[in-house]
Amino acid sequence: MMRIGVLTFHNTVNFGAQLQTLATQEMLRKLGYEPVVVNYRDKGKLDALKKMHGEEQRVVHERFAESYFNLSPPLDTTEEVGEYCRTQLDGVVSGSDAVFRLGAPYQPYRLAKRLLGRKNPFEAFSWSDRLPPFYLPFETPGVIKGSIAASSRGTPFYFMKPHMIRDAGNALADFDFVTVRDDWTGKLVSWLSRDRAKPLYSPDPVFGLNSAFTVPDHEKPDIDLSDVILVNGDFEEEWLRRLVDAIRARGYRVMTLANPDETESVDFTDGTLDLPMSPLRWYACLASCAGFVGMRFHAFVSCMANKTPVVTVDVTKKRWGKADGRNPNNDLARRTGILDRYFHRDDLMATDAETILDRLFDPVTQERANAYVDAAPEILFGHLRRFEQLASSARS
Numbered sequence: 001m002m003r004i005g006v007l008t009f010h011n012t013v014n015f016g017a018q019l020q021t022l023a024t025q026e027m028l029r030k031l032g033y034e035p036v037v038v039n040y041r042d043k044g045k046l047d048a049l050k051k052m053h054g055e056e057q058r059v060v061h062e063r064f065a066e067s068y069f070n071l072s073p074p075l076d077t078t079e080e081v082g083e084y085c086r087t088q089l090d091g092v093v094s095g096s097d098a099v100f101r102l103g104a105p106y107q108p109y110r111l112a113k114r115l116l117g118r119k120n121p122f123e124a125f126s127w128s129d130r131l132p133p134f135y136l137p138f139e140t141p142g143v144i145k146g147s148i149a150a151s152s153r154g155t156p157f158y159f160m161k162p163h164m165i166r167d168a169g170n171a172l173a174d175f176d177f178v179t180v181r182d183d184w185t186g187k188l189v190s191w192l193s194r195d196r197a198k199p200l201y202s203p204d205p206v207f208g209l210n211s212a213f214t215v216p217d218h219e220k221p222d223i224d225l226s227d228v229i230l231v232n233g234d235f236e237e238e239w240l241r242r243l244v245d246a247i248r249a250r251g252y253r254v255m256t257l258a259n260p261d262e263t264e265s266v267d268f269t270d271g272t273l274d275l276p277m278s279p280l281r282w283y284a285c286l287a288s289c290a291g292f293v294g295m296r297f298h299a300f301v302s303c304m305a306n307k308t309p310v311v312t313v314d315v316t317k318k319r320w321g322k323a324d325g326r327n328p329n330n331d332l333a334r335r336t337g338i339l340d341r342y343f344h345r346d347d348l349m350a351t352d353a354e355t356i357l358d359r360l361f362d363p364v365t366q367e368r369a370n371a372y373v374d375a376a377p378e379i380l381f382g383h384l385r386r387f388e389q390l391a392s393s394a395r396s
Contacts, residue, residue, distance in 0.1 A: 001032065001034050002034065002387055003036060003089050004028050005037075005038045005072070005084075005085060005092040006024050007092055007099070008095055010039070011062070011065055012061070013058050013061050016297060017097050018065065019209065019283055019302070020205040021069065022279075023207075024093065024148055026209070031381060031385060033388075036070050037065075039071045039072045040075050041075065057260050057276045059276075060277065060278055061279070064278050078133040079138070082137075085138070086139070089140075090144065090387070091145070091146065091390075092144075093387075094146070094147045095147045095148040095150040095151075096151065096204055099135075100147075100152040100189070101155050102128070102152070102155050102157070102160055103160070104128075104159035105160075134150075136174070137171040142394075144386075144390050146175060146178070146386060147179055148202055148205060148384065149202040149203060150181060151328060155188060157187075157188045157192055165192060168192045169194060172189055172193040176386070177383070178198070178199045180199045182326070185199070186199040186201070203372075205380060206301045207376035207377060207380065208377045211377040215284050219278060221288060225285060225290070228252065228254070228289050228290055229289065230256070230273070231243070231269070231292070231294055232293075233294045233313050235345075235348075236349050239348075239349050239353075243293070244268060245353070250357060255270055257273050257285060257286070258275045258277065259296060282302075291308060292310045293360065294313060295313045299312075300312040300329055304372070305373055305376075307369070309360045309361055309366060310341060313345055313348055314329050314343065314344050318344060335372075341359050341360070341362075
């Protein structure tokens with residue numbers, strides 16, 4: 001049995017990151033591999049997360065990892081990760097999520113901000129001077145290297161430092177296979193590697209979760225959500241009131257769904273699903289509700305994966321008056337043919353509530369979304385089968 005490591009953001013205070021880790025692990029298990037989540041601990045990032053999130057919710061995520069992941073011993077450096085991969089694994093898969101994200105310190109507006117003395121609040125999440133272990137920048141003779149639905153989260157790779165461009169390109173060229181979650185990351189892989197790495201598209205692993213894992217009963221919501229539209233996001237109060245009125249007029253209730261970064265509820269809805277909450281409880285709520293209007297990429301994915309009607313809201317700014325195609329919400333909505341359900345926040349606020357609900361429940365776009373969902377698991381399994389296929393080729 002091949003032992004395959006999963007190297008990703010498994011220990012962050014983020015529902016989507018832990019859901020995609022679980023999905024990748026369980027799909028590997030279903031294919032007959034022995035999966036192990038490589039327990040890399042980035043001290044800078046973990047320290048930053050402690051400042052950003054409440055202790056109670058952070059503990060929930062820590063316990064989730066301990067309960068659901070087959071974890072390796074703790075590893076604190078890229079060198080330790082490399083040694084573990086060399087000596088303990090037959091293969092390692094990097095991803096999903098923003099594992100290919102890198103810092104671009106020569107980007108003009110970042111240079112201007114530094115000159116003005118404005119510190120980047122997400123500095124701990126950027127890698128500007130050395131490659132993170134997610135690029136697998138280490139020698140692993142006989143160990144198969146791959147990526148599953150990797151994302152760069154819009155990294156402007158042409159503004160990276162020259163040595164980072166070189167090092168990232170060489171690391172990518174050493175992968176046995178590379179799959180990416182969005183077109184922009186595909187461009188990053190091709191450009192940095194000078195076409196030595198040939199990226200293929202992959203759906204986010206959460207699209208394969210239901211095919212390899214059953215949500216335990218204790219993780220499911222305690223109340224019936226079948227007549228509830230969940231909402232989440234930084235919405236203008238008057239607009240949200242109009243949306244709530246329109247939803248109720250159609251015979252539904254309205255509840256807010258909390259995220260670690262967005263926990264405020266409003267007193268004119270029918271309740272709130274609040275923190276602390278486990279990633280699987282959050283996923284199950286989106287799976288069992290009547291619809292969702294809100295932010296966050298993995299809320300979008302979780303709804304689609306369960307064929308829950310969804311309108312997704314992009315939190316990024318437009319570029320030259322147009323949607324930023326580097327944003328994962330935009331990429332997924334465009335790819336699946338449901339751009340009518342994709343909004344920037346300001347555009348959403350300028351749209352009447354009835355139009356939003358018409359799009360939420362439009363059967364034509366729902367059929368397109370469902371067709372993508374039906375095809376996604378086999379694409380994911382196909383990519384993960386490459387470990388056995390490459391191993392067989394090496395043996396022959």
